Amino acid sequence: MKHLYVGATPEADPEALTAVRARVGSEFGVPVREVELPGVEFAYDAGRNQYGSIPVLEMLSRCCPADALKLLAVTERDLFIPVLTFVFGHAQLGGRVAVISLARLRQEFYGLPPDRDVFLERASKEALHETGHTFGLVHCPVERCAMSLATGIRHIDLKNAAFCPSCAARLKRSSRES
Ligand SMILES: [Zn+2]
Numbered sequence: 526m527k528h529l530y531v532g533a534t535p536e537a538d539p540e541a542l543t544a545v546r547a548r549v550g551s552e553f554g555v556p557v558r559e560v561e562l563p564g565v566e567f568a569y570d571a572g573r574n575q576y577g578s579i580p581v582l583e584m585l586s587r588c589c590p591a592d593a594l595k596l597l598a599v600t601e602r603d604l605f606i607p608v609l610t611f612v613f614g615h616a617q618l619g620g621r622v623a624v625i626s627l628a629r630l631r632q633e634f635y636g637l638p639p640d641r642d643v644f645l646e647r648a649s650k651e652a653l654h655e656t657g658h659t660f661g662l663v664h665c666p667v668e669r670c671a672m673s674l675a676t677g678i679r680h681i682d683l684k685n686a687a688f689c690p691s692c693a694a695r696l697k698r699s700s701r702e703s
């Protein structure tokens with residue numbers, strides 16, 4: 526039996542990790558296992574004061590347990606890829622590893638009063654989105670679908686923490702193949 530591993534880097538919010546584990550477990554129908562992950566300091570880019578998501582994915586590929594169907598990492602570090610100012614997360618399309626960043630998911634980041642429920646909901650949506658990519662799902666034109674592309678926090682808030690019927694059907698086919 527292959528497992529969906531969900532782990533966090535040492536500084537990550539434990540409550541967000543718990544929420545993400547529960548959500549991906551129920552949505553992907555694969556048993557979830559915990560794994561401890563190292564910090565991502567090696568991916569730090571001093572010029573941008575951010576962390577490269579590509580080296581993080583490479584590290585995750587190396588520490589992916591043998592019985593892992595997928596490995597999702599949760600980090601507080603603000604991630605980027607060279608062509609974008611930031612990314613909420615990054616995944617290998619149809620691969621085994623994905624990462625989400627909590628850095629831009631809190632209301633405080635936008636100068637607003639803290640809201641734990643909003644924060645945890647956003648983390649769950651991003652976890653579904655990036656894990657969906659590892660199952661081969663691409664960006665979806667349905668705005669409320671978890672697979673729609675979010676370039677800003679308001680886009681994330683428009684989405685549901687669930688897949689639209691067509692992405693859900695594609696996911697079912699892809700999990701049968703893996
Ligand atoms: Zn995406």
Ligand SMILES: [Zn+2]
Pocket residue numbers: 665666667670671672673688689690691692693
């Ligand atoms: Zn969809």
